[in-house]
Amino acid sequence: MDTTQPAVAPKTEKKRPGRSRTPSGQRSGLLQTILIPFLAVLTGLIIGAIVIAVTDSAAVAAFGRFFQAPGAALAAVWHAVKTAYGALFYGSIGSLSEITTALGSGDPAAIRQAFWPITESLVASTPYIFTGLAVGLGFKAGLFNIGAEGQFFMGSLGAAFVGYSLIGWPWYLHLPLAILGGFAAGAIWGAIPGWLKAKTGGHEVVNTIMMNYIAYRLSDWLINGPMKAPGFRPVTPHIQMSAALPRLFSDPLRINVGFFLALIAAALVFWFLFKTTIGFQIRAVGANPDAARYSGMSITRTIVLAMTLSGGLAGLGGASQVLGVDYWVGQGFSAGYGFDAIAVALIGKSHPVGIVFAALLWGFLRSGATRMQSLAGIPIDIISIIQALVIVFVAAPDIIRGLYRLRKISAEKVVLSRGWGS
């Protein structure tokens, strides 16, 4: 201790034993937030490769003769994995040679054909972005919204209804109204369990799951009844093209403004959560409702608001699917977006930027999986295995830390949702 110290205690924090993190600790924490999901995907792909090899009959047969012909065995394994992942890549992104040739030839049809895989991946990612944001926003408020599926569905119905029932409207009125219709339907579907939780304490996990079932049955009735198109098939009428989200290019490319709407939604959610007073409130309630209440925030209002917005976002997902891709709603419409959204929100750490990347990953994997199945005969379930592994690795980051010898930073507890009575 130097002798010139004043009577008041020194202000600078010297490095002492017994006290914890310095700023450098927080920097490497940020690095790990990006590194771990990346490594999770990588490890998932590696294990997926092992599964592919193990289920490929040619490779297994070759491995049986490993000691006689080790080279051939390894080659067979490599071949199996290369074919599978090659097809996955081709299906999700496309063939680089095909793209360059098409661009060189200048033939518009060929160019469109070459870019088809990657645009399909973006189309597939769009609903994941919306529903991922929905679930992520819920998580930030301490709520577990399992109802994104039902909210998505109701959103699609809402948008379809406005889309087909208003005839002869100009697009600049019709399209926004249709989008609003989707948002509103989803918002209502989220508000109900939100209000129930705020007023009665009824846990949103139970109520949102129930709302999903109500949505399925309600839509069954609507699509077979009041919202049925003339004809035999249980589908809604085709929407008016004045309500359609414009496609960016002509057939067969389906990429539409919806994708950019999703990115805008992500930017808006980011601004809302981190730059506004209401967002601050939502995050405080999610992190520590006791302290939030003590500092004057209304827990009930915050919960209802968060669930409403969450439902609205999922509804927007449904709207973008109807208005941009399918143009009608059929029975049994949704492909599990609401449930995958939970995984997307988890991997994206409930942060809009992370969610966009996670949604893109999911969209690309899904898109590629269909091609992988048709081209290489690899069952689509391999993708599910890879996705499941990624989820496990992100949810239990210590596995990745152990595998890759990353330093453990004293983690704060991340509570995704609260249990009964808490």
Next chain:
Amino acid sequence: MPPVLELRGITKAFPGVLANDHIDLTLEQGEILALLGENGAGKTTLMNILYGLYKPDEGEILVRGEKVNIQGPNDAIARGIGMVHQHFMLVPVMTVTENVMLGVETTRGLVLDREQVARRIEEIGREHGLEVDPHAYVKDLPVGLQQRVEIIKVLYRNADILILDEPTAVLTPQEVEDLIEVLQSLIAQGKSIIFITHKLKEVMAVADRITVLRLGRTVGTVEPSKTDPQHLASLMVGRDVNLVVAKKPATPGNPVLEVNDMIALDDRGNVAVNGVTFDVRAGEVLGVAGVQGNGQTELVYALTGLRPPAAGSIRILGQDVSKANPRQITEKGVAHVPEDRQKHGLVLSFPVSDNIALNTYYLSPFAKGVNMQQGAILAASEELVDQFDVRTPNVHVNVSTLSGGNQQKVIVAREFSRPIKLLIASQPTRGLDVGSIEYIHSRIIQKRDEGTAVLVVSSELDEILALSDRIAVMYKGQILDIVSARGTNKKHLGLLMAGIKPAEGAVVATGGDEEEIERVF
């Protein structure tokens, strides 16, 4: 004769933290050794190592001269080491007998033999002055008796080295005296005791020797006769500490807070505050004393709007706020330092700056309409951190990385930086080190001198006596008496805290605490 317990060079590191740094500790047979240190000094880690919950990275433990490797709590117990924890580990819905034999059940064939255990409990009780009804349910026992059960548990397992972790935290002064008698009887029977505490005065009264830990190292072992609380405090903190905040006499003004016949319920719906009436005037400190659990917590909840009272009225500056919510009460100029800082006072996963804005984030200059003004928040936070001497690398780190004392300073900085008329401070220095206590006490007195009305709720009598101008004692939901601070002493307050109101004008032993300590010896 070798020391009954010796720790040599014990070192234990956790990621980023060196909790114990080559610590040496000796416990002689038949002595009471006090282990003194701030929060984070390493006392709990050291005791956890002794109890087998952690393995030391380096160093050795010798029990009765023999080097041992303690594998776990069962192993520690087998070697005669018993620990009485600060937070009791009892099952409330079981009887005393069941709690004592939990884990070492005696059976007669296939059936539990409660009778044998009950007899042994009575025996131990008689030997050491620890009488308790073996068939009583723990939840029906007062805290002092619950602690007896904890001690009996340890004696039942034939411990002769006892470790007591902050045993007096929940006791009235009379119960503390009883405990000290029990400890002396145990010593007479040949046991040896390690007494962990941060209460300087107690340590002087109880211990044969005092070992002080600071930042994971032993900084000295002294005998009480050769030291005083001032010296011990400076050893604990590493610099000179003012133990008693200097204060001028109060000049109280108009009443700021008026409470009339208030009844408040606890979270089970039972009456916790049973009709209290008092007021707090500008420029004075009213201390509310009492053992925890007599309604103080619910009183504060009612005053801060967290749980409206069931009956009665609360008025702040003449306006009725009985039905107001926390935000409305804050806007009336009330500041609140909550009892449970991590639960009610802070959002641990938020940065320091966000916590400073926690109750004013929606007002200018922290927000313009719906947009938060991050620049203003950061600037205000940096200034406050500077002004209130919060030890943090910067205002961006999460407040969870700060020590308890600094977390409390963040709350104090936040609450004191508004123009306030009434300050409600609940257990403001609980779990804090001596340096932080000194700081917060001086800030509270400063507010009082500025004309703020201050209500301090604390179960630490020293704190109440140091800060208060008037003292109200709560017992079973009612205010037993309100006395002037100068017209009372610890003994008088102790009686009130136990529910005994001495007759008007009765002479309660006068004099300061020094006399009481001598009487204990």
